[in-house]
Amino acid sequence: MLNSHARRLKTTIAEELDAVRKWRGDAVGTSNVLWDRMDPRQITLLDQTIRPYLPASYPRLPRDAQVSDIAEGSAMPPGAHLVYFPSSANEFELSTDGYLADEAPPKPFEQRVWAGGLIEFNTANPLRVGDLTSQTKRVEDVTIKERAGADPLVLVKLALRMNNSRGACVTEYRDLAYMKPIDLGRKIVKHNRQPDFIHKMTPSEILLFRYSALSWNSHRIHYDSVYARQVENHPGLLVHGPLTCTLLLQFLHANMPDKMTLRSFDYRAISPMYCQQELHLNGRWLQPTQQDQDRSAANGARRCELWATNNEGGIAMKGIATLVPLA
Numbered sequence: 001m002l003n004s005h006a007r008r009l010k011t012t013i014a015e016e017l018d019a020v021r022k023w024r025g026d027a028v029g030t031s032n033v034l035w036d037r038m039d040p041r042q043i044t045l046l047d048q049t050i051r052p053y054l055p056a057s058y059p060r061l062p063r064d065a066q067v068s069d070i071a072e073g074s075a076m077p078p079g080a081h082l083v084y085f086p087s088s089a090n091e092f093e094l095s096t097d098g099y100l101a102d103e104a105p106p107k108p109f110e111q112r113v114w115a116g117g118l119i120e121f122n123t124a125n126p127l128r129v130g131d132l133t134s135q136t137k138r139v140e141d142v143t144i145k146e147r148a149g150a151d152p153l154v155l156v157k158l159a160l161r162m163n164n165s166r167g168a169c170v171t172e173y174r175d176l177a178y179m180k181p182i183d184l185g186r187k188i189v190k191h192n193r194q195p196d197f198i199h200k201m202t203p204s205e206i207l208l209f210r211y212s213a214l215s216w217n218s219h220r221i222h223y224d225s226v227y228a229r230q231v232e233n234h235p236g237l238l239v240h241g242p243l244t245c246t247l248l249l250q251f252l253h254a255n256m257p258d259k260m261t262l263r264s265f266d267y268r269a270i271s272p273m274y275c276q277q278e279l280h281l282n283g284r285w286l287q288p289t290q291q292d293q294d295r296s297a298a299n300g301a302r303r304c305e306l307w308a309t310n311n312e313g314g315i316a317m318k319g320i321a322t323l324v325p326l327a
Contacts, residue, residue, distance in 0.1 A: 013151075017144060019106045020154055024142040027156075030102075031138035034085045038076060038131045040069035042214065046083050049210045050250060053201045058254040061129075072130030077253060078262045079119070079246040081127060081162060081170050085135040086216035097227075098218035105142070105154045109178040111232060112219070114241025115155070116268035116319075117174040122167075123261050123324060131164040140173070154178040181232065187271050188314035191307060195282035197255045201247075202278045203239050211243045237275040244273065244317045248306045251281040252321055260302065260323045267306075267319025277311040286320070300325040 043061075047070065051058060062071040087100055095101045099112060127133065138159045145153040155177055162170040205223075212222050220227040221238045228234045245267060252262070273279050286303040307318035 016106075016108060017152065020109065020142070020144060023106050027105075027139045028142055029139065031136055034088070034135045034137070036084045036086075036133055036135070038084060038127060038129050038133060040064065040067075040072055040129050042083060043076065043080055043129055044069045045210075046080060046214055047077075049207065049214065050247065053203070053207065053247065054250055055199050055254045058250060070129055072128075074129045076127045076129060078121060078249040078265070079242075081135075081172075082242045082246060083211075083214040084133070091218075094218060097232075098220040098224075103139070103156055103158065103176060105156070105178050108180045109154045111179050111181045113177050113179075113272075114269055115175040115177040116241075116317075117172060117245075118264065118266045119173075119245075120171045120264045121262055122169050122171075123263055124327060125164070125166045125169050126261075127162065127164060127169040131169075133162055133164045133169070136161045136163075151180045151182075188312050189270055190313055191282075191309065191315050191318070193284055193305070195284050197251075197283045199251055199254075199281045200278060201281070203243075203273070203275055205237065205275055208237055208239065208243070208275055211240055215240070215242065217242075234272065235274060236277075239273040239275065239279070239316075241269050241317070244269070244308050245319075248281060248308060248317065248319070249321070252283060252304060252306055255283055257302070257323070259326050261326050262321060263301070263324045264322045265306075265319055267317060269317050270315045271310065273308065273310045273316045279311065279316065280309045282307050282309065 047061070061074045061077070063069065064071045089100060089102070093101060095104050095110065097110065097112065104110070104112065140157040140159045142157075143155045145155055147153065155175065158174040158176070160172040160174065161168065208222050212218070217240065221232055221234060222240055223237065225237055228237055245265070248267070249262070249265060284305045286305055288303070302323045304321045304323065305318070306321055308316045310316045
């Protein structure tokens with residue numbers, strides 16, 4: 001028989017989940033549209049921010065001879081769209097952690113992590129520097145994940161569809177996980193595969209600050225070390241999920257086979273990485289299955305497994321990139 005404390009706890013959890021379900025009814029299906037020009041200076045600043053951390057083989061984009069920015073008309077590097085389309089929310093419209101409130105469920109599910117996603121690139125219509133582009137963001141789904149011996153998670157799935165004057169160019173499905181404030185810790189999941197190519201780097205406070213500024217990301221865990229340590233119980237500043245995703249994609253770009261281009265990247269975040277701790281970027285070409293061989297025979301596709309490991313050798317993020325021949 002449940003004691004009074006256990007009954008109160010069960011009632012509280014039920015009330016919290018009822019509030020989430022009500023919010024879900026209001027949130028799912030809502031959307032907004034942002035417009036942005038793929039400004040040459042913005043992509044140039046992103047290049048200046050991440051290039052020092054990438055292999056020497058990372059390709060250089062053509063520059064405008066007069067102002068030295070990356071030239072208009074150049075194809076945008078994969079993942080670069082993540083530093084465009086800044087939110088119009090002012091400071092007092094944000095959540096207490098500094099992130100967007102319109103994507104967050106009601107309290108007490110306040111602690112947020114970027115859980116992964118899928119990015120699809122229209123290889124027939126790549127996003128180009130200078131393009132005037134719309135982004136339609138829609139809340140696709142909200143689900144409650146019950147966990148044995150732990151509080152539930154609230155999973156929010158967003159769909160972001162980008163269109164330039166020529167039509168659809170990038171589609172992104174983004175997964176966010178919200179939970180009650182806890183000590184996340186870090187689970188160490190080792191990879192038993194050997195990479196075909198690898199690169200070491202150590203993210204700095206300046207790298208995290210610059211990426212936060214470029215992506216208009218005011219989530220405090222990336223720049224406010226007191227908040228990260230004392231409120232969310234991390235040992236230091238966290239490396240952004242989208243930054244890790246971007247670094248993996250640029251790492252692939254530096255090792256891209258001739259006459260191939262990226263069609264999609266399906267990835268998951270596994271555990272956090274922290275500032276001033278060495279991390280490894282890894283890539284491995286996958287051997288095609290028979291089904292893949294049949295499919296690849298028609299379109300020439302190849303798949304590459306990408307993963308980032310933290311200073312303890314645990315997987316922080318992993319995903320599968322699909323490449324196709326250039327048209």
